[in-house]
Amino acid sequence: MAEENQQSDYVTLVSNDGFEFKVQRSAACIAGAIKKMLDPSNNFVEARENRCHFESINGIVLEKVCEYLYYAEKHKDAKDVPDMDLPPELCLELLMAADFLNC
């Protein structure tokens, strides 16, 4: 069962207010904390269920985080990377979330 789940391309990120985001595993693993959560060798419940629940991140911020994860994956090896635009009102919450997620 665990083997099968590990193969899945998508993982689910859940915010503290119940929003669920299905994100490609490769993108999600750009965030160091998510990568560790999903690493089967760490034997976290998240790795078994392919589902990460974030108690400290709300839906609006998590949506931006997911957007960033895809942005970072897209520009992994690009030469000139345009900076992603973040909404100013979210910058502090995103800073805290980025610190938590290590990305």
Add this chain to the structure above:
Amino acid sequence: MSEQDEALFPGSTDEQMPSSPPSLPSRPPMDPPVLSRKRTRASDLSSNHPSSDPAFFSSDDASNDNVENYQDGKRRKKQFRGAWWDRAMYSGASQSASADASIGPVPSRDGGKTQFTRNFDSGVWMGSDSTDASTELASSQERGGATAPSMNFASLNHQPQYSNMPAAPTSSVDKRGEAEREAARIVDKALEMQAQRVDLSGLNLTEVSDSTISPLHSMVRYAQHLDDQSDSPREYFTFLPTIQLFLSSNRLRRLPNELFNLDNITVLSLRNNKLTEIPSCIRNLRNLVELNVSGNKLRHLPYELLSIPDGDTRLSRLTILPNPFAQIIPTADAAKLPIIDIHQFIGIEAIKEDSTMSTANWPLRGQTSRLAGWVTILGEQMRGRWKWSKRSYHQSMDGDSNEHLLRLSPKEDYMIRRQLLKARPMLIASSPVAYLNLFGSPNQLGARAPSAMTDEELQGFFDDPSTSPAQDGPKAHSLVELALKECSASDSLSQLHTLLPEDSPRHVVDALDNAQQVKQTGGKRCSVCGRSYVIPRTEWIEYWHYVPGEMKCSFSELFVPFLRKGCSWKCVPDGNPRTWF
């Protein structure tokens, strides 16, 4: 008939009455005297009844209301031409007070004097202005007169900046020491005299605040040559000043941020201070021609110093020695090495003979072998440049054959030699790259970034790059970086950390403070890709041969460490990894 008439003309009996005069005299007293002057007063006064109380109605001056003035039948009023306050002064305020009460506002007895002096000057009197306002103003002048101007004077004296300090200027005055106030006075005087040389050296300054430096922004070059011939090109010279700022022989540990916004500085002397770092924002001083940082506590120079542009305004005189630069050989070994003359030793003599620069007969053994390798690299580069400049020189002369290459006149030789020595710095070697985490600290616990390493640690780092293994990460900026940049764009950056939750980690708060400082100094740019960033992710040291101001120097001083930073883990030195010696 009579009855009919009476019926038809019921008011006919009353018609006898209207011509009676007594009803008329009752009117004039009701009217304001000025308005009634022409119509009613004339008829009234022409009648022979001057005995009514004239002073009550008339606007006569008090000095004229004698009995004699009323004796002849037709009395002319004495009219006064001019403003009422002049008349009041003329007649004497106290006597006419009751008469004037019906005319208009009367100066009160105590405030009268100041009021008159003021009104003489004003020339215009608005009808709506009340007496109260003028006396109030006069009295406030009297009251405030003693204190207000002296306050202005004091603030000018002690705080000469044209303040863009936000609040509480008095506290900032107190914060600045006596030495800095002296510095501020000198800056002020320089501005006043339009002197572009600002000498703040030897003032024992421990700190220079932004407010002391910022007045220099308003400096304008004095138009000296405007009286020359009208067509001379001098007439069109720039008004931009060329500021020469001397901060030498003080005790500065850090430089004010504002200094790096003064892009009109051409000469900056920071000699003999206690600086440990030259900020990377030195690149903002794009017009810098001469920079002296000797006699400080610098371990390395910012890479951005190399990027101050070439051209007419290139940084042509850079004095960096002595400084305790990061050494790549132990100091005990370095002490054994002789002082060398660059010209003779690595330079032209060896190159001309086209001999391979052999380090065999140089006193470089054992620990100093790395240095020997670097000297070899330097020699190769020098030789390459020598050939190139000789060839380009001949091509520019006549495009002739190689025969000339071997025979150079002394003058030609000198010219090429100068060109060679004035050439841009040469990269000799670069250290391994240290990869930093999201908040700019080394990845390994206990590790130090190259900029903070001691000589021994740096030598070890050169020998064993595996202490900071290569990392792979996206070229895109981290979310931390993006969020910090967004915070920097906010106007209220300085207050943002108060919005963070109480239990937020220390490094997040520090990162916000860092972002604020980066913003104040005009931002950082990645030395590899040129993007602006807040937190460096890679850091390494490059040793360059920076053609020094003086020709004689020690071996180890041939190579100057420059600190380079990148904004992502992909921002590392390009090309093949260099072999470390």
